[in-house]
Amino acid sequence: MEPTKIFIVEDEAVEALALTAVLEKLGYIVVGEALSGSECIVKVPHLRPDLIIMDIKLQGEMDGIDTAWELRSISDAPVIFVTAMSDESSLNRAKITEPYGYIVKPYNERELYTTIETSLHRNWIDRRMRDSETKYRALFEQSPDAIFISSADGTITDVNPAMKVLAGYEIERLKGMSILDLFILRTEGERLLADIHGCDCVENRSVRLRKSDGTESECLLTLTRIVTGQGTGFLCQGIIRDVTVEKRLERVRDVLFHEKIKRVKELNCLYRLATISGNIKTPLEEMFLQTAEVVPTAFQNPGLVSVRIRFDGGEYESPKFVQGAVSLAAALTVFGKEAGSIEIFHAARPSGVDEDVFTKEDRDLLGAIAERLGIVIERKKTFEDLAGSREELRGLSTHLQSLREEERTAIAREIHDALGQSLTAMKLDLSWIKNRLEGQGELVARAEAMGSMIDATINTVRRISGELRPGLLDDIGLLAAIEWYAGEFEKRSGIACRVSAGSEEPRLDEKVSINIYRIVQESLTNIIRHANATAVDVDLVVEADDLTLTIRDNGRGITGEETNSARSLGLIGIRERALSCGGTIAIEGEPGRGTVVTAHIPLGGNS
Amino acid sequence: MKRIIIADDHEIVRAGLKQIIADDPELSVDGEAGDGQELLEKLRKKRYDVVLLDMKMPGRSGLEILKQLKMEHPSLPVLVLSMHPEEQYAVRTIRAGASGYITKETAPERLVEAIRKVCAGGKYISASLAEQLADSIADSRSKPPHEYLTDREFQVMCMIASGKTITEIAKELFLSVKTISTYRQRILEKMNMKNNAELTHYVISNNLIE
Numbered sequence: 066m067e068p069t070k071i072f073i074v075e076d077e078a079v080e081a082l083a084l085t086a087v088l089e090k091l092g093y094i095v096v097g098e099a100l101s102g103s104e105c106i107v108k109v110p111h112l113r114p115d116l117i118i119m120d121i122k123l124q125g126e127m128d129g130i131d132t133a134w135e136l137r138s139i140s141d142a143p144v145i146f147v148t149a150m151s152d153e154s155s156l157n158r159a160k161i162t163e164p165y166g167y168i169v170k171p172y173n174e175r176e177l178y179t180t181i182e183t184s185l186h187r188n189w190i191d192r193r194m195r196d197s198e199t200k201y202r203a204l205f206e207q208s209p210d211a212i213f214i215s216s217a218d219g220t221i222t223d224v225n226p227a228m229k230v231l232a233g234y235e236i237e238r239l240k241g242m243s244i245l246d247l248f249i250l251r252t253e254g255e256r257l258l259a260d261i262h263g264c265d266c267v268e269n270r271s272v273r274l275r276k277s278d279g280t281e282s283e284c285l286l287t288l289t290r291i292v293t294g295q296g297t298g299f300l301c302q303g304i305i306r307d308v309t310v311e312k313r314l315e316r317v318r319d320v321l322f323h324e325k326i327k328r329v330k331e332l333n334c335l336y337r338l339a340t341i342s343g344n345i346k347t348p349l350e351e352m353f354l355q356t357a358e359v360v361p362t363a364f365q366n367p368g369l370v371s372v373r374i375r376f377d378g379g380e381y382e383s384p385k386f387v388q389g390a391v392s393l394a395a396a397l398t399v400f401g402k403e404a405g406s407i408e409i410f411h412a413a414r415p416s417g418v419d420e421d422v423f424t425k426e427d428r429d430l431l432g433a434i435a436e437r438l439g440i441v442i443e444r445k446k447t448f449e450d451l452a453g454s455r456e457e458l459r460g461l462s463t464h465l466q467s468l469r470e471e472e473r474t475a476i477a478r479e480i481h482d483a484l485g486q487s488l489t490a491m492k493l494d495l496s497w498i499k500n501r502l503e504g505q506g507e508l509v510a511r512a513e514a515m516g517s518m519i520d521a522t523i524n525t526v527r528r529i530s531g532e533l534r535p536g537l538l539d540d541i542g543l544l545a546a547i548e549w550y551a552g553e554f555e556k557r558s559g560i561a562c563r564v565s566a567g568s569e570e571p572r573l574d575e576k577v578s579i580n581i582y583r584i585v586q587e588s589l590t591n592i593i594r595h596a597n598a599t600a601v602d603v604d605l606v607v608e609a610d611d612l613t614l615t616i617r618d619n620g621r622g623i624t625g626e627e628t629n630s631a632r633s634l635g636l637i638g639i640r641e642r643a644l645s646c647g648g649t650i651a652i653e654g655e656p657g658r659g660t661v662v663t664a665h666i667p668l669g670g671n672s
Numbered sequence: 673m674k675r676i677i678i679a680d681d682h683e684i685v686r687a688g689l690k691q692i693i694a695d696d697p698e699l700s701v702d703g704e705a706g707d708g709q710e711l712l713e714k715l716r717k718k719r720y721d722v723v724l725l726d727m728k729m730p731g732r733s734g735l736e737i738l739k740q741l742k743m744e745h746p747s748l749p750v751l752v753l754s755m756h757p758e759e760q761y762a763v764r765t766i767r768a769g770a771s772g773y774i775t776k777e778t779a780p781e782r783l784v785e786a787i788r789k790v791c792a793g794g795k796y797i798s799a800s801l802a803e804q805l806a807d808s809i810a811d812s813r814s815k816p817p818h819e820y821l822t823d824r825e826f827q828v829m830c831m832i833a834s835g836k837t838i839t840e841i842a843k844e845l846f847l848s849v850k851t852i853s854t855y856r857q858r859i860l861e862k863m864n865m866k867n868n869a870e871l872t873h874y875v876i877s878n879n880l881i882e
Contacts, residue, residue: 482682485755486682489685489688489755490682490685492776492777493691493692494688494691495780496692497691497780520777523755523777527755527756527757536728537756537760539733540727540728540734540761541733541735541760545760548760563820563822565822565824566854567847567852567855568850568854569854602822602824604823604824608848608851615824
């Protein structure tokens with residue numbers, strides 16, 4: 066540690082010399098001397114001594130006390146006065162300059178040392194105090210938070226500029242005001258002051274203050290007791306932070322967050338509704354119930370919300386339905402007409418007069434749901450109508466088909482039986498007559514010609530009747546009829562047609578028989594017309610509960626386009642026939658390798 | 673004197689037939705029936721030597737009546753009369769137990785001959801039908817017999833020839849054993865063979881499978 070540097074101000078050179086000797090003996094360094102006050106003022110700033118020993122009585126314009134006063138502004142080194150006698154008035158004057166000590170001549174070495182050390186120590190403490198004071202002051206002045214100092218009863222003694230901004234009063238005006246005057250609710254301030262009497266610090270109390278212009282602010286106030294040396298009372302330091310903006314932001318954020326959650330719930334609800342209504346096969350009733358169950362989930366408190374959908378005389382309610390006091394409704398519009406409604410009930414009443422349980426967004430949501438439901442109902446109705454008319458058409462076609470078959474059967478039978486049998490009888494009679502015309506050549510020849518004519522007529526009758534409805538189908542069975550038709554087909558077209566079967570003549574329902582027979586007929590006709598084939602295989606397998614018919618040719622192979630063409634009436638007919646027996650049909654072609662028609666008909670166990 | 677019963681739902685036809693038969697002193701029409709049920713009842717009450725059965729009558733089909741008739745009277749000869757010249761009818765009626773098949777077209781000339789033949793325990797089919805059957809036989813001779821099999825039949829034949837059992841084939845083709853057995857029978861029929869060994873021999877010697 067460096068030795069303490071001392072500056073001596075003494076107008077008597079001898080005295081100065083003696084003092085220097087003593088000081089150096091005590092281990093100090095005397096960095097300079099001045100014989101007058103003015104010399105001292107000049108030298109001290111350059112020498113920067115740690116301590117100044119000043120004789121009160123000095124020659125010249127300034128005595129020691131004046132010099133010390135002047136020095137206060139250029140040096141913070143402690144000053145010790147040296148005096149020969151203790152002159153009351155001089156000492157009182159000296160006090161103003163806040164000296165660190167007095168030494169009375171002649172010097173006592175020990176006293177000198179003690180006084181110097183004490184002064185240095187006190188000066189060090191003072192300096193630190195001053196530093197922290199400066200720092201505090203800077204903090205106080207520049208703090209963005211408002212700071213005030215008040216007495217225990219709330220009377221303001223000091224405020225910083227931020228406080229001026231916060232309160233809206235001039236600093237001078239604030240000093241002397243009571244802090245309670247700033248509170249919107251005086252009781253809030255009184256409670257705070259009461260609280261600080263019981264403890265050292267009240268932290269971050271939420272308070273509401275009013276500015277001079279009447280605007281209100283939300284603040285956090287921290288009040289700390291400052292124990293002061295003098296008196297029994299205490300001071301308070303209050304730090305106020307204006308959180309009005311933060312609070313407002315917080316509220317906005319809360320609202321936004323809330324809104325976001327609500328939007329997510331709504332979206333989720335709409336998504337589920339879309340899934341429910343997306344399934345075209347769900348019956349309307351089922352869809353309404355599911356919708357009623359899902360809609361409450363879009364609301365803040367689904368437990369308080371009930372939903373009822375009215376449509377077409379039916380009412381569909383959400384589970385645990387409660388007809389709440391408050392409701393919101395939207396109409397279901399189907400094909401431009403109001404066809405029903407969807408209502409939302411809320412179990413809780415609104416708390417304020419102006420307040421509505423349902424927000425604009427809720428109404429929009431309900432509107433959107435109602436609109437969507439309307440569209441879905443329209444779509445479902447259209448779909449059902451379409452499916453219905455398709456079903457009707459199919460039914461009609463099947464009915465016409467069977468009517469046609471019945472009619473054909475009747476006509477075929479009529480022609481065959483009535484005409485055929487009569488012709489047969491004629492032939493028999495003619496034969497009887499012929500047998501009795503022996504020897505009458507001309508008559509016999511006539512009779513024979515007549516017989517041939519009758520034969521030809523019988524053949525024609527048989528052909529017509531067979532075309533209308535093959536007798537074989539009813540007399541013997543499907544397989545025989547197919548075999549016969551295949552034979553006729555081979556004769557007519559030159560395409561080899563082979564028939565195989567997995568069983569003896571199966572016993573089949575008349576409807577199945579005729580439809581399978583017609584499928585074979587239609588398929589073979591198609592082969593003649595389009596396939597360019599040289600051979601056809603027809604295979605009929607009848608198992609216990611299932612009939613499989615396969616017609617395979619070796620022609621060019623049907624294309625996918627031809628299979629699906631709406632103009633392929635023959636194919637449509639084939640499909641309809643299979644369908645009318647509850648079966649399925651597959652028509653597949655492979656280019657250059659032929660076409661396979663496969664029909665599967667379930668027989669319901671009666672083979 | 674052979675006693676004949678005629679079953680035909682058309683009286684004029686029965687009358688015509690009776691006239692023709694009446695020309696032969698050896699034959700006499702002893703009974704008539706308008707439908708299958710009546711015929712069966714009359715047969716139960718009285719003995720006849722031969723039945724003239726119309727293929728097509730109201731109610732049950734001629735084929736069904738024929739089957740029932742043969743069950744009740746196995747040795748009674750039945751001559752089936754039909755409007756239909758198609759072989760499908762003839763083959764099936766003969767298979768069902770008829771002794772003869774004659775179309776009404778040829779009846780005036782051939783009926784008496786046919787009745788006599790079946791009464792004597794023989795079989796009768798008309799010349800034109802015989803010709804048809806012969807045609808189909810002759811036709812099938814022009815090509816190797818396996819060419820007359822359908823794809824499915826050919827497939828089953830090859831499987832049999834490769835040593836597979838009926839059960840195995842049924843399993844492989846997702847069909848019943850009964851179905852495969854029927855296929856086998858039809859194959860043997862078409863190929864004019866008696867058993868699997870012959871089939872196998874044919875398939876191998878014609879290099880139909882590897």
